[in-house]
Every structure is written in structure tokens, then in C-alpha cells.
Amino acid sequence: MTAAERSVTFDQAADYYDRTRALPNATVRAMVDLLRGELAGRGRALESGVGTGRIALPLYRAGARMAGVDLSAPMLQRLAYNAGGTAPFPVAVADATRLPFAEDTFGAGIACHVLHLVADWKLATDELVRVVQPGGVLLVDPGGGWPDEHAELTTRFQQEANAQAALPGVGAGADRMLTGLGRAADLDAAMAARGARLRLLPTVANPSTKPLSAVIGEMEEGQRSWNWQLPSTDLRRAGAAVRAWAQQRWGDLDAGRELVGEIQWRAYDLPG
Ligand SMILES: C[S@@+](CC[C@H](N)C(=O)[O-])C[C@H]1O[C@@H](n2cnc3c(N)ncnc32)[C@H](O)[C@@H]1O
Structure with missing residues (x-):
């Protein structure tokens, strides 16, 4: 079975994703402040399932060194479009469960609203742990927040x-x-088994009109x-x-x- 069959790729959502999943400006600002603080002083961060850059582009604009992979070429094309025509940081069409990077390449890993879409979500987190340096951090938003x-x-x-x-x-x-990550508690347990320490970051208000x-x-x-x-x-x-x-x-x-x-x-x- 191919990676695409074991995950939900977003090719068909590229045209409406940003319109339907947009966050208020104040929410983006607060989230970027929070995540920038976590990324400060570390090497480049890799976002698995970077999509249209909804999170990665504002982080990049705030000074974070970013890279991203996604199974969906149309989503990455939209990321480039959102950035004015060219992705401003390295991006690649790749499967989160088979990252095309050597171990210890990055200072941090990010997974936002993606692990629930990946049948082998434990493998996807294993891969982030592999490519992030020891002492690095994984930042995960498992979903929800609406x-x-x-x-x-x-x-x-x-x-x-x-x-x-x-x-x-x-x-x-x-x-x-086949199911991806269902409950954040399952992720916490999997990460604890790898010796990682969980910190719940302060919540970010996400009002919707x-x-x-x-x-x-x-x-x-x-x-x-x-x-x-x-x-x-x-x-x-x-x-x-x-x-x-x-x-x-x-x-x-x-x-x-x-x-x-x-x-x-x-x-x-x-x-x-
Ligand atoms: C809900 S979107 C989230 C995009 C972005 N992280 C955000 O928060 O806006 C999920 C993205 O993950 C991608 N994706 C799903 N399974 C994947 C996999 N196994 N490897 C890489 N990307 C994957 C989809 O194509 C889609 O672009």
C-alpha cells in the first residue's frame, strides 16, 4: 500500500484550504509568538504536513528558520503562491513516515493537524524524533481548537x-x-516511551465569527x-x-x- 493510501493527502483541498481553515490575525500572532519562543536558539525546524504554510509561513516571516514536507504537491504549490511565487524555505513532496533527511538534521519538528490523517502516526513521530537533534523539541497541535x-x-x-x-x-x-492519531493522550504515551518530556503550552484564544x-x-x-x-x-x-x-x-x-x-x-x- 502506498503512503498516500495510508494517509489522507489534501490535493483536492488546495483551492479552498486557506479560505476554510483561516485563523484570525490575532490568533496567528499569539501562536507565532508562542512557537517562536520555543524555536529560539535551535536549528532549522521541519514541519511535517506543512500544507499551504498556514503555520510555517508566519513563523518564517517572524524569523524562524523553517523547512517543510507534504505528500501533496498542490498544497505545496499553494504555499509557494502564498509566499509570492516561490517557497521562501526548503520544501519537498515527501511522506512524514519516511522523511528524506539524515538523522539529527533539524533543531525542532512541528506537526500541526496532521497526525490524525496518518495511519502510521507513530512512525511519523519516530521519523521526527530521528531527524531532530537530541535535546531538540517536537511541537504538536493534534487538532481541534475550534x-x-x-x-x-x-x-x-x-x-x-x-x-x-x-x-x-x-x-x-x-x-x-485505518485510523490515524485519535487521542492526544496516545501521543503523550508514545512520546513518554521515547523519553520525551511533555509541556502543555499556554492555550491560544481562537475566536470565530x-x-x-x-x-x-x-x-x-x-x-x-x-x-x-x-x-x-x-x-x-x-x-x-x-x-x-x-x-x-x-x-x-x-x-x-x-x-x-x-x-x-x-x-x-x-x-x-
Ligand atoms: C489539515 S492539513 C494541515 C496543514 C498545516 N500543517 C496546517 O496546519 O495548516 C494536513 C496536511 O498534511 C498532509 N499529509 C497527510 N498525510 C501526510 C503524510 N503521510 N506525509 C506528509 N504530509 C501528509 C496533507 O496533504 C495536508 O497538506
């Missing part, structure tokens, strides 16, 4: 669309139920990796049902409301 209301809408949508049959969308054919109707619309349009395998008829039916349910619960779904989310980064200090 407002509770968005999470509720997602759960409801998944129920209505009977998404269980397709979740988590990793793998192909009989192996499509996106109308709830837009959140439902993105799921209806099939713009979440967990629903790429679902037929559009199921998505439309689920969207209509969730809209009716959500109107009862929250009223006008087009209303502007500021909802509260929180991003929690985990730092794993590698043994020296």
Missing part, C-alpha cells in the same frame, strides 16, 4: 450523514478504516477530509437536517456571533 458549537455541528452532521462508515477516511478499499450557516455549508460542499468519501446526495441531505436542527438550537444561523475556541500546543522535549 469553538464547541462547530464541534457540535460536526458531530451532528456526521451522525446525519452516517459518516461512521467512512471515518476516518484513511486508506483505501478494505483498509479504509464565521456564521454557523457557513460551517454547515462547508460540510455540505464536502470540504472536510472526513467527508470526502461520502456521496454528495448524503451531504446535501445531512446539511438540510443539520440546518433545521441548528436553527432550533441557535436561531438565525446567518447571525454574526463571536464564538470561543482555544488552541493547545504540546511541546515534547527530547532527551539530550
Whole structure:
């Protein structure tokens, strides 16, 4: 089975990823401050699953020395486009579970919203540990961080669309139920077994003013990796049902409301 079949690549999301996953400017600033502090005084940082550079580009602009790999060439092309035409730091199409670098090449490793997409997520973290120098740090955001209301809408949508049959969308054919990282606690345990020390970094506020109707619309349009395998008829039916349910619960779904989310980064200090 190929790496792409054991992971969820984002080729099909390259055109809408930034629009649908954008973070508020203040959130980006706070996150960059936090991560810059962690990266200061270390060698170049490698982001596995760097995507469009949503995290890596602001870090680079703030002075961090960066590199990135991703399975998806279209996502890396979008990163270059976002940077004005050329990636401003080394990037490569590569599999996080088979990094094309010698051991101890980097001072830090970053994995943001990627390990849940990789069936062999332990291998992906092994690889980051291998290419990061002893005494370095792995910085991981395992996912989430959106407002509770968005999470509720997602759960409801998944129920209505009977998404269980397709979740988590990793793998192909009989192996499509292969799962990536599910719980951060599993990552903590795997890293502890490697002698790494966990630090939970201060949370970063991630408010959202996106109308709830837009959140439902993105799921209806099939713009979440967990629903790429679902037929559009199921998505439309689920969207209509969730809209009716959500109107009862929250009223006008087009209303502007500021909802509260929180991003929690985990730092794993590698043994020296
Ligand atoms: C949800 S996006 C996150 C992108 C970026 N880290 C961010 O936070 O915006 C996940 C990215 O991981 C990539 N990816 C998935 N499996 C991968 C693997 N095994 N190796 C490298 N990249 C992978 C996808 O192609 C996609 O670009």
C-alpha cells in the first residue's frame, strides 16, 4: 500500500484550504509568538504536513528558520503562491513516515493537524524524533481548537450523514478504516516511551465569527477530509437536517456571533 493510501493527502483541498481553515490575525500572532519562543536558539525546524504554510509561513516571516514536507504537491504549490511565487524555505513532496533527511538534521519538528490523517502516526513521530537533534523539541497541535458549537455541528452532521462508515477516511478499499492519531493522550504515551518530556503550552484564544450557516455549508460542499468519501446526495441531505436542527438550537444561523475556541500546543522535549 502506498503512503498516500495510508494517509489522507489534501490535493483536492488546495483551492479552498486557506479560505476554510483561516485563523484570525490575532490568533496567528499569539501562536507565532508562542512557537517562536520555543524555536529560539535551535536549528532549522521541519514541519511535517506543512500544507499551504498556514503555520510555517508566519513563523518564517517572524524569523524562524523553517523547512517543510507534504505528500501533496498542490498544497505545496499553494504555499509557494502564498509566499509570492516561490517557497521562501526548503520544501519537498515527501511522506512524514519516511522523511528524506539524515538523522539529527533539524533543531525542532512541528506537526500541526496532521497526525490524525496518518495511519502510521507513530512512525511519523519516530521519523521526527530521528531527524531532530537530541535535546531538540517536537511541537504538536493534534487538532481541534475550534469553538464547541462547530464541534457540535460536526458531530451532528456526521451522525446525519452516517459518516461512521467512512471515518476516518484513511486508506483505501478494505483498509479504509485505518485510523490515524485519535487521542492526544496516545501521543503523550508514545512520546513518554521515547523519553520525551511533555509541556502543555499556554492555550491560544481562537475566536470565530464565521456564521454557523457557513460551517454547515462547508460540510455540505464536502470540504472536510472526513467527508470526502461520502456521496454528495448524503451531504446535501445531512446539511438540510443539520440546518433545521441548528436553527432550533441557535436561531438565525446567518447571525454574526463571536464564538470561543482555544488552541493547545504540546511541546515534547527530547532527551539530550
Ligand atoms: C489539515 S492539513 C494541515 C496543514 C498545516 N500543517 C496546517 O496546519 O495548516 C494536513 C496536511 O498534511 C498532509 N499529509 C497527510 N498525510 C501526510 C503524510 N503521510 N506525509 C506528509 N504530509 C501528509 C496533507 O496533504 C495536508 O497538506
